[in-house]
Amino acid sequence: MSTAFDAAEFRKALGAFATGVTIITTKAADGSLIGLTANSFNSVSLNPPLVLWSLAETAASLPVFRAAEHWAVHVLASDQEELSGRFARRGIDKFAGLDIETGVGGVPLLKGCTARFECKNAFQYEGGDHIIFVGQVLNFSRSESAPLVFHGGKYAHATRREAPDAKPRSAALSGSFNEGFLGYLLGRSHFQFFGQIRAQLADQSLSDDDFYLLSTLTLRPLISTSELDAGLAAVLRQPSASRLPALAERGLVAQLAMTAESDVAEYRLTEAGRDTALRLISAAKAVELEILERMGAEDGAILKSLLKRFLGVVDPDASVLWDDPTQVAGKIPGSGWDS
Ligand SMILES: Cc1cc2nc3c(=O)[nH]c(=O)nc-3n(C[C@H](O)[C@H](O)[C@H](O)COP(=O)(O)O)c2cc1C
Numbered sequence: 001m002s003t004a005f006d007a008a009e010f011r012k013a014l015g016a017f018a019t020g021v022t023i024i025t026t027k028a029a030d031g032s033l034i035g036l037t038a039n040s041f042n043s044v045s046l047n048p049p050l051v052l053w054s055l056a057e058t059a060a061s062l063p064v065f066r067a068a069e070h071w072a073v074h075v076l077a078s079d080q081e082e083l084s085g086r087f088a089r090r091g092i093d094k095f096a097g098l099d100i101e102t103g104v105g106g107v108p109l110l111k112g113c114t115a116r117f118e119c120k121n122a123f124q125y126e127g128g129d130h131i132i133f134v135g136q137v138l139n140f141s142r143s144e145s146a147p148l149v150f151h152g153g154k155y156a157h158a159t160r161r162e163a164p165d166a167k168p169r170s171a172a173l174s175g176s177f178n179e180g181f182l183g184y185l186l187g188r189s190h191f192q193f194f195g196q197i198r199a200q201l202a203d204q205s206l207s208d209d210d211f212y213l214l215s216t217l218t219l220r221p222l223i224s225t226s227e228l229d230a231g232l233a234a235v236l237r238q239p240s241a242s243r244l245p246a247l248a249e250r251g252l253v254a255q256l257a258m259t260a261e262s263d264v265a266e267y268r269l270t271e272a273g274r275d276t277a278l279r280l281i282s283a284a285k286a287v288e289l290e291i292l293e294r295m296g297a298e299d300g301a302i303l304k305s306l307l308k309r310f311l312g313v314v315d316p317d318a319s320v321l322w323d324d325p326t327q328v329a330g331k332i333p334g335s336g337w338d339s
Helices: 007-015 062-067 081-087 182-203 208-217 225-231 244-249 271-295 297-314 316-323 325-329
Strands: 022-027 033-038 042-045 050-056 070-075 115-127 130-142 149-151 154-156 253-255 266-269
Touching: 022 050, 022 062, 022 081, 033 050, 033 081, 050 062, 050 115, 062 130, 070 130, 182 208, 182 271, 208 225, 208 244, 208 253, 208 266, 208 271, 225 266, 225 316, 244 253, 266 271, 271 297, 297 316
Parallel strands: none
Antiparallel strands: 022 033, 022 070, 042 050, 050 130, 070 115, 115 130, 149 154, 253 266
16 A cells, blocks of 8 residues: 655645644553653543554554553643653653552543543554554543644634624624624723723823833843833833933932933932832732633633734734843843733
């Protein structure tokens, strides 16, 4: 049986089939713990309960799985990408430092997965350059955590889709935007999010711009007005130099003495400024937490991942302030945001 397929193209076409990611584990006769990442897992039969997966003939673990009486399948959760990478590598102690349980036949069981199936090694079939293992499920468990997904050779997210009838509604005026317009969704979300901390800003007679300036100043020990203006381009209503003197007058920021070599003003937070910034940021984080609790942390993580990609498209320079090496060297303790 041979084909004239382009191997890379064939692999790409197979990668169009989105799968979960599993780690299959077993215990060798000499007691060593064995495991590998596999996305060839599939259900076979409900009654009797059977599952399958296939193992490359070149895999180091092949002789052990061939001889094994039991093995376990772990369906990975979306936060277990690192574990997937670890079990796809050769020549390392894959179980080092992991908190392991012991299952049927002494098979090592990993924790924190979306689902787990303990199986008896029931049948083995030749399948070209792979061996197909069919297991009879003896025990299983599952959790509500979102699964890790593999698609097109990359890790991906799985999220619930809107119900089919949740189509965006249109404005009465034809040619206007509809409910699904991205600008509407982003804008409204932004105002709802920050609306909740605006009252606190007002209490302290601080504007939105003041908040953006104070919170950005937590990123580095010292920032120049030109860096602030570049980093907050399209965020600030006015150039930073027009607002910072007022914040300095209130003792929230301090301007570094200008030298003969540099005519750019540099600012840092004072202790009072740091306290104010951190209080506001913690109020904003509380808003985030409350929203994520309502929408679900898993979908929140997906939203963040998509927004990071979105920001990379519309504002590739947004990360400039985060990237600065001095941020790591001179990071302000307890500084407010995560990028
Ligand atoms: C997402 C993903 C899915 C994989 N699926 C399989 C699979 O189904 N079968 C397989 O033999 N190898 C698969 N691999 C590759 C193995 O994990 C990798 O070759 C591993 O080193 C084999 O371990 P071993 O050589 O220690 O037995 C996959 C790797 C990744 C990252």
